[in-house]
Every structure is written in structure tokens, then in C-alpha cells.
Amino acid sequence: MHGGPLSRTNSRHALLAAVGDELEQFGVGAISLRGIARRAGYSHAAPGAVFGDRAGMLTAFASSGYAELAASMHRAAAATQDPESALAAVGAAYVGFALARPATFELMFRGDLLQQGDPELEAARAAAWGALADVVDAAVVCGKIAAEHADTTRIGAWSIAHGLAVLALGRHASRRSTQDDLEALTAAVTSQFAHCVFGGAYALSGR
Secondary structure, rough: OOOOOOHHHHHHHHHHHHHHHHHHHHOOHHOOOOHHHHHHOOOOOOHHHHHHHHHHHHHHHHHHHHHHHHHHHHHHHHHHOOOOOOOHHHHEEEEEEEHHHHHHHHOOOOOHOOOOOHHHHHHHHHHHHHHHHHHHHHHHHHHOOOHEEEEEEHHHHHHHHHHHHHHHHOOOOOOOHHHHHHHHHHHHHHHHHHHHHHHHOEEHHHO
């Protein structure tokens, strides 16, 4: 058990790590302030002192999830050589995050459990959206997508990735069940969507 005055930064980090462990092991229904304190090795009052209440704690954790998702999508885009590959890559990174962190991904979209309007949460959500929007915006700048189609391209790409993630997590994605199968399916679907965007009616060259 940690003793002495709480270092807010250190305790926050340790408590959020405990939330992640508890969440992925037992699911969101098992999360409690006392349980997280016990797992992190703090007194039962520590989570309340740092986050206020259970919703505050879950909101902080969901915010960190969105930040990780955004970073993963940015890395995926940066590793590509062209806008079409970048759009496919950010979609694949989105689904990959969901497959690797299913309970975290579920919590991130459980609005009933989170403090809507929380500034940290809103900023983290915006950063994740921005990782996708940046790819589309770059394609507009370099003349690959018509500007009037940018918004629908962003929404379409997010919808494809999110829908595929939900289907994969629910084991509804055809007969694919292994990690390799789902990763291959993800690559195929996101690549096909990107190819349709850059080679179809939305592309500037196709007008």
C-alpha cells in the first residue's frame, strides 16, 4: 500500500493503469473505485481524490484511450507513401486498436458511463478524429480528392472502420475468427474503400 501524500501525477498514472488491467480482465461492469485502489496499491480514498467519482475515473481512462487511438492512427499514416495508402492505414489502425483493446474500445463509446462535455474527453475525441481528417485534408491539398467531398469521405472512412471493428469484436465478420483472419479482412476492406475513394467519383481526377 502506498503511503504518505499522494503525488497526483504518479497516482493518476498508476490508477489509470489499474483501470486498464481491470477493464480488460473483467469488463466495465466490475470496475469500482475500491477495486481500482486495491489493484493499484493505494488507499480506498485515492481514486476519489484524483478523479472525483467512478464516472470521472472512467472518463479519464476513455480519454487516454482516444489519445492512444489517435497516436496509433498518426503512426500508421506516417508510415505510408501516398494518400490512398494513408487512408487505408488509418482505418486498419482503428480496427487494430479495437481488436487489441476490446474492453477499452467498448468503454470509449459508452456515453452512459462517461462525463459528456468533459474537456479532456472532448479534446481526445477531437484528436482521434483529427488523425483521420488530416489524411483526407492532405489528399484535398494535393489534388487527389475534391474539396466538396472531403467531409463525406471522412465520415465514410470512420464509419467503415468503426463498423468493421464492431462486427469483428462481435464475431459477426463472416467466418473470420482468428486474429490473422480479422487483420487480413481489415486490410482488404480498408484498402478497397480507399481505392474506391481515390479512383471513383469522389476523386478530383474522376470529375
